[in-house]
Amino acid sequence: MLNDIYVAKQGDRLDVIYYKYYGNLMQNNYSSGYNAFIMANSHLLPYPPVLNGGEIVYLIALESINDDDKVSALWD
Numbered sequence: 001m002l003n004d005i006y007v008a009k010q011g012d013r014l015d016v017i018y019y020k021y022y023g024n025l026m027q028n029n030y031s032s033g034y035n036a037f038i039m040a041n042s043h044l045l046p047y048p049p050v051l052n053g054g055e056i057v058y059l060i061a062l063e064s065i066n067d068d069d070k071v072s073a074l075w076d
Contacts, residue, residue, distance in 0.1 A: 011051070017057055018037050
């Protein structure tokens, strides 16, 4: 589920790019989260943690979990 792309600037890091576009993983209740973001950008993993600039970073659509979607136990 690709939504957009970001062209990295010199000195960018994947974790900082993630935080800039998606915020805190737990705060936004994303089910896919950082792991899905990293999988979509696995082509960047051979690079050092700090990007040189010009690399394409894929910004994926993350699904949000509503409290209504949680499964409850029988006696909750």
